[in-house]
Amino acid sequence: MAVWVLSSLLLVMAAAAATPVVNGDGGGLTVGFYRESCPDAEAIVRKVVADAVRNDPTTNAPLxxxxxxxxxxxxxDGSVLINSTETNTAEKDAKPNHTLDAFDVIDAIKEKLERKCPGVVSCSDILAIAARDAVSLASKAVTGRRWSKASNMYEVETGRRDGRVSSAKEAATNLPDSFDGIRKLTTRFASKGLDLKDLAVLSGAHALGNTHCPSMAKRLRNFTAHHNTDPTLDATYAAKLRRQCRSAGDNTTELEMVPGSSTTFDAAYYRLVAERKGMFHSDEALLRNAVTRGLVYEYMRSEESFLRDFGVSMVNMGRVEVLTGRQGEIRRTCALVN
Known part of the structure; x- marks a missing residue:
């Protein structure tokens, strides 16, 4: 990605992130929240993420x-990081979260931050910063895996505090599902204050990472009483996936979300969606609405537009129902409530 492209992205993101998000008790999110209380916070997150991705390039997707x-x-609010107890099954143990990974990277970041600035940086902010750093590392905007301030795809607003409640039942109810159609996806995103553009843009996160056969099993075999295979999936691609996934319960075989570039963050995902080769039914669903369909084709034509808009939508998502000010807590260990 040319330097001028990244510069234009940063100008747009600076404008998008300039206005703090204020919650009920007067606290708010802002870029540079830890500038005085823990000035090295983002640099510490960045270093741990960069080391993790260097050791295993597939780490960016789970972060x-x-x-x-x-x-x-x-x-x-960092509630996805909390461990289950004898009396509570937490989010990370909900079925949709069984394949979550990279908890060890978050723990390593938190340990370093607690040594440097005890009780200052929230686990929820660590998640937000680490996600930005992971996707920036995977983007062409970063060359030679060298970091500088200009290598950020977007600026992260910080100032979140951590929640004390984590429920597997709530995770099962609220998380978007790979089999969701456009109406359900629209409803789920709208419930979080996110619109159709956010839906189309954030679906682009599927440019990164792998999935396993069980997530595709229903699309490939016994889709409905009338169709063995999901008819919205390209027939040739479906046949290829069936050869790879000979068993619906195969948890070993990994399928690249974007074959050949699953560790590179770019707009290639949208070409696959347009060709009916998106891995999930929820990917194909983007073609079922005029707004989201138009964005699929726009991002196919302009990767710059996608990267710019992705940063804006990540900031939007990062503002969802945050705890700030005196709400919540700053967990000493991300997996445990204080």
Whole structure:
């Protein structure tokens, strides 16, 4: 990605992030929240994420996914990180979250931040910053895996505090599902204050990462009483996936979300959607609405537009139902309520 492209993205994001988000008790989100209280906070997050991605390039996708799954349940409050107890089954143990990963990276970041600035940086902010850093590392905007301030795809608003409640039942109810159609997706996103453009843009996160055969099983076999295979899935691509996934319960075989570039963040995902080769039914659903369909074709034509809009929508999602000011807490350990 040319330097001028990244510069234009940053100008747009600076404008989008300039206005703090204020919650009921007067606290708010803002870029640079830890500038005085823990000035090295974002640099510490960045270093741990960069090391993790260097050791395993597939780490960027689960770090991005953790932030998504956190924000759609009780808002962006770090509740996806809390462990279950004898009396409570937490979000991370809900069925949709069984494949979540990279908790160890978040724990490593938190440990370093607690040594540097005890009790200052929230786990929910760590998730937001780590997601930004992971997707930036996977983008062509970063060359040679060298970091600088200009290498950020967008600026992260911080100032979130951590929630004390985590419920597997709430996760099962609120998280978007890979089999969702456009109406259900629209409703789920609208419930979080996110619109059709956010839906189309944030679906682009499927440019990163892998999935496993069980997530595709229904689309490939026994889709309905009338169709063995989901008719919205390209027939040739479906046949290829069936050869890879000979068993619906195969949890070993990994399927690249974007074959050949599952660790690179770009607009290639939208070409697959347009060709009816999106991995999930929820990907194909983007073609079932005039607004989201138009955005699919726009992002096919202009990767710059996609990267710019992705940053804006990530900021929008990062504002969902946040706790700020005196709300919530700053967890000492991300997996445990204080």
């Amino acid at each position: 991005l996914r953790l932030h998504f799954h956190d924000c759609f349940v009780r808002g962006c």
